[in-house]
Amino acid sequence: MSVHDAAAIAANRFGLGARPGDLAQIGEEGRGWLADQLKGAPSQLEEAGLRPGAQILAQGLALRARRRDAKSGEAAAAADLLKLPQLYRPIYVDEVNARLRAAIASDRPFIERLTHFWSNHFAVSVDKVIVLGLAGAFEREAIRPHVLGNFTDLLLAAERHPAMILYLDNQRSAGPDSPLARLVARRAPERKPGINENLAREILELHTLGVNGGYTQADVTEFAKVISGWSIGGGQGRFARGEPGAFVFRPELHEPGAKSLLGKRYADHGEEQGVAVLRDVAQRPQTARFIATKLARHFIADDPPASAVERLTRVWLASSGHLPSVYRALIDSPEAWQAGSGKFKTPADYILSGFRGLELPVEAGHGAIVSFEVLGQRNYSPGSPAGWPDRSADWDGPSALMKRIEWADTVGQRLGSRRNAMKLASQLLGDTLSSATRTAIARAASGAQALTLLLTAPEYMRR
Amino acid sequence: MILRRRDFLAGALAAGGGLLTSRVVFAGSGASSEARFVFVILRGALDGLAAVPPYGDPDYTRLRGELAFGAPGTPGAVLKLDTQFGLHPSLAFLGESYTARELIVFHAIASPYRERSHFDGQDVLENGFAQPHAVQTGWLNRALAAVPARERKELGVALGQNVPLVMRGPAAVASWSPSKLAALDEDTLARITDLYAHDPLLSQRLADAVTADAIATAGSNAMDSSAPVRGNARYLEVVRATASFLKREDGPQVAVFDTTGWDTHANEGAAQGQLAYRLAALDSGLRELKQQLGAAWGNTVVLLATEFGRTAAINGTRGTDHGTASAAFLLGGAVRGGRVIADWPGLSSGALYQNRDLKPTRDIRSVMKGVLGELLRVTGAALETSVFPDSGAARATAGLTRA
Numbered sequence: 001m002s003v004h005d006a007a008a009i010a011a012n013r014f015g016l017g018a019r020p021g022d023l024a025q026i027g028e029e030g031r032g033w034l035a036d037q038l039k040g041a042p043s044q045l046e047e048a049g050l051r052p053g054a055q056i057l058a059q060g061l062a063l064r065a066r067r068r069d070a071k072s073g074e075a076a077a078a079a080d081l082l083k084l085p086q087l088y089r090p091i092y093v094d095e096v097n098a099r100l101r102a103a104i105a106s107d108r109p110f111i112e113r114l115t116h117f118w119s120n121h122f123a124v125s126v127d128k129v130i131v132l133g134l135a136g137a138f139e140r141e142a143i144r145p146h147v148l149g150n151f152t153d154l155l156l157a158a159e160r161h162p163a164m165i166l167y168l169d170n171q172r173s174a175g176p177d178s179p180l181a182r183l184v185a186r187r188a189p190e191r192k193p194g195i196n197e198n199l200a201r202e203i204l205e206l207h208t209l210g211v212n213g214g215y216t217q218a219d220v221t222e223f224a225k226v227i228s229g230w231s232i233g234g235g236q237g238r239f240a241r242g243e244p245g246a247f248v249f250r251p252e253l254h255e256p257g258a259k260s261l262l263g264k265r266y267a268d269h270g271e272e273q274g275v276a277v278l279r280d281v282a283q284r285p286q287t288a289r290f291i292a293t294k295l296a297r298h299f300i301a302d303d304p305p306a307s308a309v310e311r312l313t314r315v316w317l318a319s320s321g322h323l324p325s326v327y328r329a330l331i332d333s334p335e336a337w338q339a340g341s342g343k344f345k346t347p348a349d350y351i352l353s354g355f356r357g358l359e360l361p362v363e364a365g366h367g368a369i370v371s372f373e374v375l376g377q378r379n380y381s382p383g384s385p386a387g388w389p390d391r392s393a394d395w396d397g398p399s400a401l402m403k404r405i406e407w408a409d410t411v412g413q414r415l416g417s418r419r420n421a422m423k424l425a426s427q428l429l430g431d432t433l434s435s436a437t438r439t440a441i442a443r444a445a446s447g448a449q450a451l452t453l454l455l456t457a458p459e460y461m462r463r
Numbered sequence: 464m465i466l467r468r469r470d471f472l473a474g475a476l477a478a479g480g481g482l483l484t485s486r487v488v489f490a491g492s493g494a495s496s497e498a499r500f501v502f503v504i505l506r507g508a509l510d511g512l513a514a515v516p517p518y519g520d521p522d523y524t525r526l527r528g529e530l531a532f533g534a535p536g537t538p539g540a541v542l543k544l545d546t547q548f549g550l551h552p553s554l555a556f557l558g559e560s561y562t563a564r565e566l567i568v569f570h571a572i573a574s575p576y577r578e579r580s581h582f583d584g585q586d587v588l589e590n591g592f593a594q595p596h597a598v599q600t601g602w603l604n605r606a607l608a609a610v611p612a613r614e615r616k617e618l619g620v621a622l623g624q625n626v627p628l629v630m631r632g633p634a635a636v637a638s639w640s641p642s643k644l645a646a647l648d649e650d651t652l653a654r655i656t657d658l659y660a661h662d663p664l665l666s667q668r669l670a671d672a673v674t675a676d677a678i679a680t681a682g683s684n685a686m687d688s689s690a691p692v693r694g695n696a697r698y699l700e701v702v703r704a705t706a707s708f709l710k711r712e713d714g715p716q717v718a719v720f721d722t723t724g725w726d727t728h729a730n731e732g733a734a735q736g737q738l739a740y741r742l743a744a745l746d747s748g749l750r751e752l753k754q755q756l757g758a759a760w761g762n763t764v765v766l767l768a769t770e771f772g773r774t775a776a777i778n779g780t781r782g783t784d785h786g787t788a789s790a791a792f793l794l795g796g797a798v799r800g801g802r803v804i805a806d807w808p809g810l811s812s813g814a815l816y817q818n819r820d821l822k823p824t825r826d827i828r829s830v831m832k833g834v835l836g837e838l839l840r841v842t843g844a845a846l847e848t849s850v851f852p853d854s855g856a857a858r859a860t861a862g863l864t865r866a
Binding site for chain 2: 127173211383453
């Protein structure tokens with residue numbers, strides 16, 4: 001491995017793409033550059049105007065309630081009121097732009113990549129309108145503060161955030177013997193409240209143990225009962241309790257009693273019953289292996305070498321899920337530093353590396369956001385709780401490649417005359433720049449075409 | 464001069480021996496080359512008991528409560544299929560197709576998958592094996608590789624930016640999706656093609672994209688539109704592109720696209736609401752497909768299937784959780800339709816799978832095998848050995864098509 005290889009891999013595979021000057025600064029110490037980023041507190045977004053998620057949600061819920069009243073004729077006409085997407089879209093745009101600015105400007109791009117990784121691991125998707133205003137706050141409040149902490153804390157923060165509760169339908173899930181269910185059974189037996197097992201299932205399948213992690217349908221159902229009552233504060237009538245828009249535990253929805261799942265009995269301490277289960281699940285070896293595999297897939301290869309997965313799993317278990325220890329083991333994995341075994345960039349990787357490499361600003365409005373939509377990876381919209389996939393075959397389809405090329409061409413036309421593509425090629429790709437690409441850029445008919453060729457080169461398509 | 468990609472392709476074809484000509488060969492005649500097959504994946508687990516309500520089942524209304532549909536002739540009624548089953552009222556075109564004997568409705572049908580993960584369920588629906596992640600290829604691609612007299616470059620096309628698992632494998636397939644970016648000029652495209660010469664993956668993908676674009680946009684100005692295409696409009700554009708591919712005599716015979724939004728855990732709705740809206744959109748797209756295909760509709764079979772069904776009873780939030788068996792549809796001019804095919808297990812608590820879901824009584828691979836054999840002439844030996852190797856117990860259903 002040459003010196004420049006190490007710098008290019010550190011900046012492009014572990015980071016979000018080199019900026020001009022980055023490789024020279026990293027020099028011979030790619031690993032040290034990454035390890036240094038793990039020191040100190042995680043970076044927070046410091047953008048004016050970003051509000052707490054609870055406030056955003058309370059505003060949305062209040063609007064919904066006003067629209068409902070308006071439709072039943074008790075207030076101003078519904079037509080005069082905003083619809084929820086109209087309220088939330090500008091918030092979404094501001095949140096995404098703040099996120100992109102952080103990714104592009106960051107001197108700790110490894111931490112930003114990890115933030116995106118965990119955001120995607122605990123995916124919420126804005127195809128649910130209520131998530132549209134909350135996805136950014138979810139990342140700021142549940143993910144960012146814990147990216148350099150312990151997995152247990154990250155897990156608890158993610159599952160209890162209102163965005164997750166709402167995305168996976170837990171807010172009204174009611175135990176069959178909960179106080180509310182008993183009340184309804186007496187007064188209106190035809191409207192029987194009950195369990196919604198969506199959040200419980202996805203926590204076990206997607207966030208912790210993994211689909212083959214040794215749990216059964218009975219475990220899912222019991223777990224759903226355990227977290228019945230995990231809900232959102234502020235509502236109407238019976239649901240008026242709690243800080244509007246914030247997590248609240250509603251004893252009236254909670255299934256009472258001790259519960260047994262995953263081979264262990266949990267006494268009922270209300271809200272704490274679910275916390276106790278999550279703490280245990282976070283420390284299970286299946287969780288360690290499942291997430292070690294995902295990390296290795298993200299940073300090493302679509303089918304990660306067993307040696308690396310073993311090493312990360314061991315460190316995870318030995319450190320009880322201390323994430324910086326796991327990241328250090330990843331940095332120290334020789335498998336991650338093989339040149340030429342690069343990961344095919346996702347559309348988001350591709351665009352972010354373009355913005356960083358070309359030093360493009362993210363203006364207010366839709367300018368940057370549209371690129372993600374066109375290339376097929378709209379921010380915070382994986383479309384399913386599994387998050388965006390992370391293998392080449394999921395992203396390298398013919399039509400996807402053509403759109404990427406067309407995007408590169410559009411950028412090339414716009415900026416080619418103001419950039420030196422040949423110089424940039426060395427600055428961004430270091431020794432991973434191939435002689436074929438160098439020749440193609442040198443022979444290009446115009447500055448615009450030269451830049452397009454750099455941005456479409458095989459080594460630039462990968463990280 | 465700026466050339467559009469389709470002009471570039473036409474130029475390459477005219478030049479002879481160019482980039483692509485050597486790989487595009489026109490198909491010979493023969494009954495099977497007329498046949499067209501479309502696989503529509505309904506991702507998210509379609510509620511079969513809402514799409515095809517078994518209104519005649521004595522336990523149905525009790526289980527479905529406020530989401531139950533009325534019998535024909537009552538408010539919010541189903542569209543009647545027979546004395547047992549109806550269609551969701553949003554499925555008007557499917558109802559007409561049933562009357563015209565161009566629709567078979569399957570019920571209590573499922574893939575071999577018996578757990579409740581969307582992602583593994585879709586993997587099984589697409590890989591054709593009994594287990595998730597058994598292979599990295601799809602049954603439809605393996606079937607294409609086994610189609611006799613394969614004279615075309617690509618027998619299959621995936622409508623969408625990326626190729627879904629069901630279409631991945633040894634056979635070359637095209638893919639296409641709507642774009643709002645400007646097309647490249649000829650010279651830049653040629654240089655990128657050169658740059659990819661030593662990268663097998665990218666060179667293959669690029670060649671496929673160029674071919675697909677030429678076909679999808681032939682005779683239309685869709686590529687010139689700069690207006691963003693969203694939601695249902697995008698789906699209709701995918702449907703129209705599907706028809707463009709399948710109408711060509713030398714084009715693909717098989718297309719795949721998917722639709723999402725079927726994961727109705729809360730506030731599913733009945734005659735109105737979330738699911739009704741999705742079903743109406745699906746139905747109108749299928750009507751559009753028939754119109755766009757014109758005469759080719761007579762040789763077409765469309766299979767619509769989902770990864771699994773949903774719970775028989777509604778949950779505590781007026782929706783349904785992950786279940787097991789669901790419904791599936793076989794639609795098209797080449798379908799011997801006007802039938803419901805179901806070994807109905809019933810909905811009494813003893814009849815439910817694990818006391819919660821509609822019990823599967825039919826392996827959907829028997830339908831897939833029947834269609835592939837009759838329509839695309841995939842041999843029984845190929846179906847048993849390479850396409851669905853562990854499906855011996857699921858015998859091909861005969862007589863589904865007019866082929």
